[in-house]
Amino acid sequence: MILALAGGVGGAKLANGFAKILDPDQLLVVVNTGDDFEHFGFPISPDLDTVTYTLAGMNNAEAGWGLAGESWEFMNALERLGGEGWFRLGDQDLATHVMRAKFLNEGQNLSDVTARIARRFGILHPIVPMSDQRVRTVVETETGKMPFQIYFVRERCVPVTKHIHYEGANEAVPSEKFAAALDRDDLSSIIICPSNPLLSVAPILALPEVRGRLISHNAPVIAVSPIIGGETVKGPAAKIFRELDLEVSALGVARYYGDLLDGIVIDSKDAALASSISEVGPQTLATRILMQSSSDQIQLAREVMEFSKLLSRRDDRGVGET
Ligand code: FO1
Numbered sequence: 001m002i003l004a005l006a007g008g009v010g011g012a013k014l015a016n017g018f019a020k021i022l023d024p025d026q027l028l029v030v031v032n033t034g035d036d037f038e039h040f041g042f043p044i045s046p047d048l049d050t051v052t053y054t055l056a057g058m059n060n061a062e063a064g065w066g067l068a069g070e071s072w073e074f075m076n077a078l079e080r081l082g083g084e085g086w087f088r089l090g091d092q093d094l095a096t097h098v099m100r101a102k103f104l105n106e107g108q109n110l111s112d113v114t115a116r117i118a119r120r121f122g123i124l125h126p127i128v129p130m131s132d133q134r135v136r137t138v139v140e141t142e143t144g145k146m147p148f149q150i151y152f153v154r155e156r157c158v159p160v161t162k163h164i165h166y167e168g169a170n171e172a173v174p175s176e177k178f179a180a181a182l183d184r185d186d187l188s189s190i191i192i193c194p195s196n197p198l199l200s201v202a203p204i205l206a207l208p209e210v211r212g213r214l215i216s217h218n219a220p221v222i223a224v225s226p227i228i229g230g231e232t233v234k235g236p237a238a239k240i241f242r243e244l245d246l247e248v249s250a251l252g253v254a255r256y257y258g259d260l261l262d263g264i265v266i267d268s269k270d271a272a273l274a275s276s277i278s279e280v281g282p283q284t285l286a287t288r289i290l291m292q293s294s295s296d297q298i299q300l301a302r303e304v305m306e307f308s309k310l311l312s313r314r315d316d317r318g319v320g321e322t
Contacts, residue, residue, distance in 0.1 A: 001025070002305070003181045003219070004191045005130075007032040007047050007200020009064040009234050010226050010291070011193035012054035014304075015127075017297030018191075019055050021305075024124040029055075030178045032195070033110070033129045034137035034166055034203030035148045039087055040078075042097035043104055044149075047200065048114050048129060049096055056121035064234060067092045086154040111175045126177060130204045133172035137203055138165040148199070157236035161243040164198055169206035182213045189308035190214055192223035194289065196237040197256050198244070211260060220262035220311040222304060223282075224289055225250040228267040233290060249273060254280045263311050265289055265304055283311060 002022060006015045006029055015029045032047045046065060053059035053067055060066045070090030079085045089097065096117060103113040109132040118127050139151040141159030151157060174182065181187065195201050205211045214221050230248050232238040241248045246256055250266035254277045257264075261282040266273060271286035278284065285307040291297045 001181070001184065001187055002027050002189055002191060002308075003187055004029045004193055005032075005195075005201060005204050006030070006051055006193040007195030008035070008050055009195075010224075011047070011195035011200060012051045012059070013291045013297050014191070014193040014224060014300060015051055016054045016294070017291070017299075017301030019123075019125045020294070020298050021301055022125070024126065027125050028177060028181050029125065029127045030130050030175070030181070030204065031114075031127060032200045032203050033131060034135050034199070035152070036134075036136070037147055037149050039089070039097075039149075040083070042089075042094075042101055044087075044097055045100065045110070045114075045129070046149075048110075048127065049093070051127050052114070052118050052121055052123065055118070055123045055125060055127065058121065066090050087149060111177060128175045128177045130175060130178060131172040131207055132175050133168065135166055135168040135172050135203055135206070137199060138167050140165065152199075152236070157239060161240050164202065164240075166203045166206040169203060170208060172207055174207050174210060182210070182217065185218060187217065187219035188312070189305065190217060190219050190221045191304060191308075192221065192257070192261075194224040194226040194233070196226060196232075196235055196240070197223075197253060198237070198240050199235075205260070215260055218315075220308050220315070221260055222263040222265060222308055222311070223253065223257055223261050224265040224300070224304065225253045225267065225270070227253055228290060229269050251276050251280070254282055257282075262315075263307055265300075265307060283307075283314075 004015050018027050031051050036045045060068045074091050074094050110129045137148040140163040143159045226237050238248045246252045250270045251273045254264050264282045265285045267289045268286050274284040
């Protein structure tokens with residue numbers, strides 16, 4: 001069984017690649033909820049929705065969020081009434097937020113709500129939030145502290161980042177399915193998908209004991225770099241790495257994750273970094289990691305699984321001992 005930790009767009013794509021080649025009982029996708037927020041009274045869970053819509057094959061691939069073929073009558077009517085329009089809620093997407101609000105108000109937890117919605121989208125592979133408790137990514141910038149969506153969408157990631165907080169993480173616990181997966185000794189690998197390390201993966205690692213349990217787990221922990229050739233594929237990871245004095249490269253990603261990783265998958269164009277990366281610790285697989293099609297997603301998922309088997313064999317033989 002594979003445990004995949006995913007955030008936004010890149011995470012959803014690789015999770016989709018795994019979903020295409022694994023049975024539902026061989027995969028668990030754990031999703032970041034640090035981006036969640038309340039908007040017009042609706043509980044918005046962007047990364048859960050991006051993963052759900054992507055596995056349902058209904059995602060808007062151009063935007064990287066929301067549903068394909070959306071209409072915007074609700075937003076037009078909202079703005080006519082003077083409502084804020086910076087966070088776009090499509091007419092079909094709105095139904096997801098309405099039903100999530102309804103289910104949560106009935107007292108269901110976010111894991112159960114997510115499962116109900118995913119099932120309605122015909123998804124058989126389990127998608128779970130990292131936690132059922134509230135964790136909020138807050139970006140501290142030179143112009144003040146702001147909630148994630150204000151920074152990411154309204155301010156378009158322009159403010160200079162000074163520090164990122166994951167409010168509530170210390171008081172939260174991993175969701176039941178996430179915790180159960182960490183207790184399994186038949187995990188073949190734990191994959192950190194190519195999501196923003198600081199915005200999409202860090203909230204998951206900030207949950208108590210998660211980092212320690214990943215490190216001590218017998219399954220290899222492998223990250224796929226979200227940075228290729230010094231730039232992010234999508235989103236502000238490169239800018240934030242620069243602002244936080246982290247090297248903007250796959251080596252910087254390896255250093256950021258540190259002793260958590262047994263392996264890292266980098267793009268072929270970054271292959272020269274492999275020796276420097278091995279000094280940080282992880283083994284390196286250099287291959288094509290840009291996913292521009294469904295077949296790219298499947299190909300990368302397969303290669304990551306092969307890489308994981310190689311690392312497990314090395315561990316068994318003790319060759320990988322440093
Ligand atoms: N991102 C934007 O850049 N602009 C938007 O108007 C926007 C609306 C939106 C609505 C629902 C949803 O689930 C996601 C939405 N996102 C939007 C993306 C969202 O901010 C990001 O997906 C994550 O928070 C980061 O991965």
